[in-house]
Amino acid sequence: MDIKPHDDHIYIEALLKNDSKVLSTLYAKFSPKIVGYIKNNSGDEDAAQDIIQETLVTIYHQAKEKKFILTCPFDAYFFLLCKRRWLNELKKRGNNRVTIIDDITSISEEQEQQVEETEIFEQQHQLFELKFKELGEKCQELLKATFKIKSMEEVADFLGVTYGYARKKKSQCMGKLTQLVKNSNEFNQLKAY
Amino acid sequence: MDEAKYILFDKYLNNELTSVELKSFEDQLVSDADFKHEFEIYKALETSLAAKFENEQEEIELRKTLQSIGNQHIKAPKKETKVIPLFNYKNLLVAASIAVLIGLFIFNNGNPVYGDFANHNALEIVVRSENNQAVVAAEEAFNSKKYEEALQQLTILSDEYSEDVEIELYKGICNLELNNYTEANQIFTEISNGKSSFSTTATWYKALMYLKQEKMENCKKVLQTIPESAEEYTQAQKLLKKL
Numbered sequence: 190m191d192i193k194p195h196d197d198h199i200y201i202e203a204l205l206k207n208d209s210k211v212l213s214t215l216y217a218k219f220s221p222k223i224v225g226y227i228k229n230n231s232g233d234e235d236a237a238q239d240i241i242q243e244t245l246v247t248i249y250h251q252a253k254e255k256k257f258i259l260t261c262p263f264d265a266y267f268f269l270l271c272k273r274r275w276l277n278e279l280k281k282r283g284n285n286r287v288t289i290i291d292d293i294t295s296i297s298e299e300q301e302q303q304v305e306e307t308e309i310f311e312q313q314h315q316l317f318e319l320k321f322k323e324l325g326e327k328c329q330e331l332l333k334a335t336f337k338i339k340s341m342e343e344v345a346d347f348l349g350v351t352y353g354y355a356r357k358k359k360s361q362c363m364g365k366l367t368q369l370v371k372n373s374n375e376f377n378q379l380k381a382y
Numbered sequence: 383m384d385e386a387k388y389i390l391f392d393k394y395l396n397n398e399l400t401s402v403e404l405k406s407f408e409d410q411l412v413s414d415a416d417f418k419h420e421f422e423i424y425k426a427l428e429t430s431l432a433a434k435f436e437n438e439q440e441e442i443e444l445r446k447t448l449q450s451i452g453n454q455h456i457k458a459p460k461k462e463t464k465v466i467p468l469f470n471y472k473n474l475l476v477a478a479s480i481a482v483l484i485g486l487f488i489f490n491n492g493n494p495v496y497g498d499f500a501n502h503n504a505l506e507i508v509v510r511s512e513n514n515q516a517v518v519a520a521e522e523a524f525n526s527k528k529y530e531e532a533l534q535q536l537t538i539l540s541d542e543y544s545e546d547v548e549i550e551l552y553k554g555i556c557n558l559e560l561n562n563y564t565e566a567n568q569i570f571t572e573i574s575n576g577k578s579s580f581s582t583t584a585t586w587y588k589a590l591m592y593l594k595q596e597k598m599e600n601c602k603k604v605l606q607t608i609p610e611s612a613e614e615y616t617q618a619q620k621l622l623k624k625l
Contacts, residue, residue: 246441317426357385
């Protein structure tokens, strides 16, 4: 697939490279609008900082794992993500009485789609993490070792078991996890990504 | 659970199937929708978990950068930061800190408040514990300001590492954030009287504890014991001036 990145893809690159100079520009350019929005809607600076940071970390993961490429301007994409995250946060707090002051940002279909991709990515990520924690301790430990160490021989050594046993256990634990995910309602609601 | 199926998935993803097995695997992917569905989940999980654990450290680093940039841009008064040329990071840093100072002068002519001074360093536990889960959980909880949870995890760790002053200190900070003043006081006093490298940090936190309780006289007294050589000296002087 040949997707042409938007010029603003530099911000995604900066997240991947932990480039504080460009990230600083990102905050200077895009955070005031988000802070303003959150402060107008029952939040404060601390909340805004959290929302912005979590959104950026999500984008980082998506870029790292899925090679996410930004094809639209960062501004509206980022603002919409932060805004929706904040609305979710308010819902979680059971803050139903707040009136949401809506802004009139018109956004293109392409932007909408990119926002949605990021959101689905995050929901999937969270679901996997949640289900991972439902596994038994032994399985969690083994899988963690598997993904961190990579060589199954070393994993077996590390856990003091034979290679064959480690392999078998890994498939078993992954199988259990697959079942947990498959049988969850959330997964069936997620669109494939 | 169909174990053989998952062993097959694992082998497929590791390119370990013989050509005959491969052929039959791929045939089944086409003909058996359920098989395909499960394989897709298995594969997605594999990718997602691998990325999660591989990028764990990088994520912590990124969070640190974002936290400090966020502190400059969001917590500092907006007006001052806006006029600064965006491309010059060094100037930006200097200007941001000036902005903070000006901000403190203008807005805090009244009594100083705890929130202005309580900037906790991110928790990064150095000990390599058997209990890595608690280490990660404690760091995550603390750095996202979930102090109750952080305190729980740190308590687990401190049972294991009763000698680790840093863990104790952060337990104290959690207690302070949660307004458990008695516990916080006990911890800060003990570290502050000790000889570890955290002793003046603990003294500073003890002062913050009094500030939070608005016991200004006690706060002053404690601040005056922070020596000039200490890292916390400048902050301490700044706070003293306002008291």
